Amino acid sequence: MRVRWTRDEDVWRLVFLLDAEDETTGACTDGHPIELRTNSCHVRTGAAGASPHPDLLAVAAWTVVAPWTRRRVTFDRPISAGLAEALRTGWGVDAGPVGSEPRTGARLAISYSGGADSMAVATMFPDAPFVHFQRVSHPRVPNRWTHYRAEVLARLVRKTGREVHVVQSDLEFVLSRPRPGFPEHQAVTAGALLLADDLDLGGVAFGHELGSRWLGGERYTHRYSPDNPMWAAGGPWGRLYAAAGLAMVLPVGGLSEPVTMRMAMESDLAHLVRWCLRGDLDGPCATCSKCLRKELILAAVERRPLNTPITAAMPAARKWQEPPPYGGQETIEYGCAHVPGIEETPFAKAAEFLQATPESVRWLEHCYPPALREIPEPWRARVEAYVGENIGLMTEDEARRVETWGER
Numbered sequence: 001m002r003v004r005w006t007r008d009e010d011v012w013r014l015v016f017l018l019d020a021e022d023e024t025t026g027a028c029t030d031g032h033p034i035e036l037r038t039n040s041c042h043v044r045t046g047a048a049g050a051s052p053h054p055d056l057l058a059v060a061a062w063t064v065v066a067p068w069t070r071r072r073v074t075f076d077r078p079i080s081a082g083l084a085e086a087l088r089t090g091w092g093v094d095a096g097p098v099g100s101e102p103r104t105g106a107r108l109a110i111s112y113s114g115g116a117d118s119m120a121v122a123t124m125f126p127d128a129p130f131v132h133f134q135r136v137s138h139p140r141v142p143n144r145w146t147h148y149r150a151e152v153l154a155r156l157v158r159k160t161g162r163e164v165h166v167v168q169s170d171l172e173f174v175l176s177r178p179r180p181g182f183p184e185h186q187a188v189t190a191g192a193l194l195l196a197d198d199l200d201l202g203g204v205a206f207g208h209e210l211g212s213r214w215l216g217g218e219r220y221t222h223r224y225s226p227d228n229p230m231w232a233a234g235g236p237w238g239r240l241y242a243a244a245g246l247a248m249v250l251p252v253g254g255l256s257e258p259v260t261m262r263m264a265m266e267s268d269l270a271h272l273v274r275w276c277l278r279g280d281l282d283g284p285c286a287t288c289s290k291c292l293r294k295e296l297i298l299a300a301v302e303r304r305p306l307n308t309p310i311t312a313a314m315p316a317a318r319k320w321q322e323p324p325p326y327g328g329q330e331t332i333e334y335g336c337a338h339v340p341g342i343e344e345t346p347f348a349k350a351a352e353f354l355q356a357t358p359e360s361v362r363w364l365e366h367c368y369p370p371a372l373r374e375i376p377e378p379w380r381a382r383v384e385a386y387v388g389e390n391i392g393l394m395t396e397d398e399a400r401r402v403e404t405w406g407e408r
Helices: 054-068 081-091 116-124 150-157 185-199 210-214 236-243 257-265 289-302 315-321 329-338 348-354 369-374 377-390 396-403
Strands: 002-008 011-017 025-027 033-036 040-044 072-080 094-100 107-111 130-135 164-169 175-177 201-205 247-249
Touching: 002 054, 011 054, 025 054, 033 054, 040 185, 054 072, 054 081, 054 094, 054 185, 054 236, 072 081, 081 094, 081 236, 107 116, 107 185, 116 257, 116 377, 130 150, 130 185, 150 164, 164 185, 185 201, 201 377, 210 329, 210 369, 236 247, 257 289, 257 329, 289 315, 289 329, 315 348, 329 348, 369 377
Parallel strands: 002 072, 072 094, 107 130, 107 201, 130 164, 201 247
Antiparallel strands: 002 011, 011 040, 025 033, 033 175, 040 164
């Protein structure tokens, strides 16, 4: 794979050319198959980010081209030896040219989506700047996902009153299947990478919670995954970002979605939390499957009945009429255990299958201790203090529930 970045006013443009051994079909780190549609994209950073370190440009490019690169990647400017080694050990590719000194930074930025999980991170780090990724159209690829309201999320994040950097990019249209989406999940940090030198960033915080980090996430293994290749600090992506002087930080990696939902709803920015991709400025659509799932979590946290127009017969609720396993099943169990009248909701069958009780899901109300040890030292103490004061740690028996997940 040959990679080239150019800068045009406030826009970085990436063009990549496949080598003979590269392929147009591949898979991202979680194994999900994806196909290549086009070989170019852009990232608009504004006046900032005019001359990032070569390692930052290289990692930003790698989040786009990794699924289709097989043996080597050639960048358009020298990278550090540490970054080349991280690519070799993580993906088995030869990377070069080599000849740059490594970089460092001090501040933490939040990769901010506007959802409850990233709002929970913002609660822990009220002074950290937000870097928000906004999808925009690609000039050569039709938008087959027009219901995605990226401009709404971008407008909401600007209302937070925080230091905000909105970065626009069409990199999701590099894919042709299954729909526009990140080639690798880490591509959401393209803006943070390109702005890292200007903002003196030494870390970027993600909102990935217990399920995504330790329990296999939505579409991954559905088993305890201490070596999760996407999010483990010692995994390939963790080592790559560390080599570029921008550590991957998961402040809520040991917390369940019910806990991050509670944190978000108790924050001063609760009115701006938005997980729906279809809604307008007036609010979520309330009719998509994501809205249904998040309403289950919110109702469980507030210990109230479900409030949704969705019925069991609608497509948005179809998956919950089938037996488990479910993606994010631990969260569904929590919801089924705590929502009054669950037997009258679209989750009635799921509740019958799962047989969850308040006692069986109590472990999800505390923090999984190994997640704290993964947080890089500059930011660990603040997370530990917040958890100690507001959440508490899992007992040994509760931690064992995490570590045996998927075995039952």
